[in-house]
Amino acid sequence: MSRQDDLVERGKRLLLNNYRQAPVVMTRGEGCVLFDVDGRRYLDMAAGVAVAMLGHGHGGLADAIATQARRLLHVSNLYYIEAQLDFAEALGRRAFRGRAFFCNSGTEANEAALKLARRYQAVAKKQPQRVELIAFEQSFHGRTFGALSVTGQAKYRDGFGPMVGPVRFLPFGDTAAARAAITDQTCAVIVEPIQAEGGINLPPPGFLQELRRRCTETGTVLILDEVQTGACRTGTFYAFESEGVVPDVVTLAKGLAGGIPIGAMLANDEVGRGFEPGSHASTFGGNPFATAAALYVQRAIDDLRLLDHVRDVGTHLGSSLLRLAERRRPKTRGARGRGLLQGLVVDVDPGDVVAKARARGLLVTVAGGNVIRLVPPLVVTKGEIDEAIEILDAVLEEAR
Ligand SMILES: Cc1ncc(COP(=O)(O)O)c(C=O)c1O
Missing domain, CATH: 3.90.1150.10 (Aspartate Aminotransferase, domain 1)
Incomplete structure (x- = not known):
């Protein structure tokens, strides 16, 4: 053998x-x-x-990780972390300005986004009845219960019910259906700019713009899941840059630290009001080790x-x-x-x-x-x- x-x-x-x-x-x-x-x-x-x-x-990434590992691996978010701040600042120089929450994976980033949207509507805007989430058929957002509940493929949900709800699934790319479904009672829309796990499905021109327009009209939170498309994968840092839209919330993970586990949820200042001290947390999220690696990757993106x-x-x-x-x-x-x-x-x-x-x-x-x-x-x-x-x-x- x-x-x-x-x-x-x-x-x-x-x-x-x-x-x-x-x-x-x-x-x-x-x-x-x-x-x-x-x-x-x-x-x-x-x-x-x-x-x-x-x-x-990659030698440079390995050195950055080793240097940080010798200095400090982990302290939790009970304290500020310099590498985390530097990384948040570096992300802020890309095409989305806002505040950051760091976690360890894509599903956690989406979980954070869904929780932020719910709490923004319920607490910051005092509209607790606005709970419905809109997602799309063939989508994939992760395996934890919230992210799974907005994943539009039955095979991933099989045997795990009941899901977190209410969630309404619409055909990906159906602009008219989205226009009708998003109302002033919708909490959030979550969508991948290109459906990756679902089969590399590109939206028809104007679809994401219509989602943006309708979410703005109705006060619905637009969450773009850039876990797979983000961090330069499609030729812009975020895939949304080539669609001419900016979301309220964007999630990232995958390549962000070149292989060290990290996830990020970025929110604009308005929707970011949904979180207060204690609303959400992650023990490891954005720790010195992961964010030093992520910061190295941000610099490499520009240097290379x-x-x-x-x-x-x-x-x-x-x-x-x-x-x-x-x-x-x-x-x-x-x-x-x-x-x-x-x-x-x-x-x-x-x-x-x-x-x-x-x-x-x-x-x-x-x-x-x-x-x-x-x-x-x-x-x-x-x-x-x-x-x-x-x-x-x-x-x-x-x-x-
Ligand atoms: C678009 C998208 N969202 C979320 C996830 C889940 O990420 P993770 O496996 O890091 O939890 C994936 C993973 O493939 C993904 O492609």
């Missing part, structure tokens, strides 16, 4: 059965490449589900001119996938995405494509049931993208 087989056996015995792990154990990485315990090389177009934005084994790079290689990835989709019809049905959040729609078993790609040394994931998702580290090169496309081409050639 190889060391890898042995570890996989241990995993099956020791862990709860809630993941579908591939029988692989990664031990180290360099840039966009990972190596498993048996020394096999993989080109990583998954980035730990859109997380490792600076790539693996990462946004320009993402736009450049993202265009290359998008057009390469479109060409691949054309070449491999009818096994494929097109490609879509923005920046380095891209998907290839397939008409063959997507799980099989993922497994066969892995066997050839390429890591990709499935989104939305029939989409092969590519979300590489943001430092990916055009050469690496070409290698990924070649492998996918060979896999699709074989696929039945």
